[in-house]
Amino acid sequence: MDPDYFKSYDMCWGTLGTVRPFSNFHPDRDVTEIQAALEKKDAVTLVRILTNRSNAQRQVIASTFEEITHKDLAGGLKKALSGDLEVLLLDLLMPPLQYEAQRLQQAMSGIGTDEETLMEILCTRSGKQLQEISATYKQLYKKDLEKEMKGETSGDFAKLVMALLNKENVVGGxxxxxxxxxxxxxxxxxxxxxxxxxxxxxxxxxxxxxxxxxxxxxxxxxxxxxxxxxxxxxxxxxxxxxxxxxSPDVYLAKRITTMKTPIVQGIMVSHSEEDLLCIRAAYIKLTGTSLYTALQKHFKGDHLQALLAICRSED
CATH class of the missing domain: 1.10.220.10 (Annexin)
Incomplete structure (x- = not known):
């Protein structure tokens, strides 16, 4: 456990995320270490730094990296890494709204639609968040999210998806x-x-x-x-x-029990700074095993170490 985790400069004890801002944050120092790690393909250092910084801090690292090296950090990670670890660290590098937009796009691409991932995001995000995700989707993919979803769904399910995307509060008895x-x-x-x-x-x-x-x-x-x-x-x-x-926490914990890589990574990255502690608590109640232990049974190597760092600790 990183001692700086408990000294985070803007952490309050009510925080329900597992990833918090790193208190002794020096982006220049991080970039120097990352540069050397990319050259050596040193996954351990890359995991240590990128899983121990908040998303906002990762954005500063990415922009500082570009200023110093005139290169794109995401491009560097793609060259140095491969497989699930590469995907996970690239996911961590994306701003949250872009990441949610990407998950929706991936759920609708290829043959068939991943209806459950669409529903997971639509049901666990507020109306305001979904509006922001829709705007980001349009920026990234030059397509209208609502039209895309209409094209990928039909019947009552399409009506449900549209209603969730355009959530409104109506007072009822x-x-x-x-x-x-x-x-x-x-x-x-x-x-x-x-x-x-x-x-x-x-x-x-x-x-x-x-x-x-x-x-x-x-x-x-x-x-x-x-x-x-x-x-x-x-x-x-x-x-x-x-x-x-x-109970969104129980639902997300149930979804993680599949231990399918895209589902586990999607939920852990999306919720790491919001409510992953609550999902962890629901997971142990549901399965009798902590998420930290369960991850060790299903994943391995540097990819496992990155997931454990996001999970943060044993329950």
């Missing part, structure tokens, strides 16, 4: 919302309309009351009701949304 959702489940084929309208346009406190009320009234978990009554993409979408309303 808790009991009235419970009744609307309950009624939508009564027919042979459930009506997704009320679920999309209500679950994408109320604040989280209101929605938690609605979901708790629905569970009390029906005698079953809402996720189970969705599982039984819906099918296809809309079932997946509503299940993710319900889980994220009830």
């Amino acid at each position: 808790v009991q009235r919302d419970i009744e609307s959702l309950s009624a939508s489940l009564n027919g042979k084929k459930a009506d997704a309309g009320p679920w999309i309208d209500i679950l994408t346009s109320r604040d989280s406190d209101h929605l938690n009351k609605v979901l708790m009320g629905l569970e009390l009234e029906s005698g079953q978990m809402v996720v189970e009701a969705v599982e039984k009554k819906f099918s296809g993409d809309i079932r997946l979408g509503l299940k993710v949304l319900v889980q994220c309303i009830q």
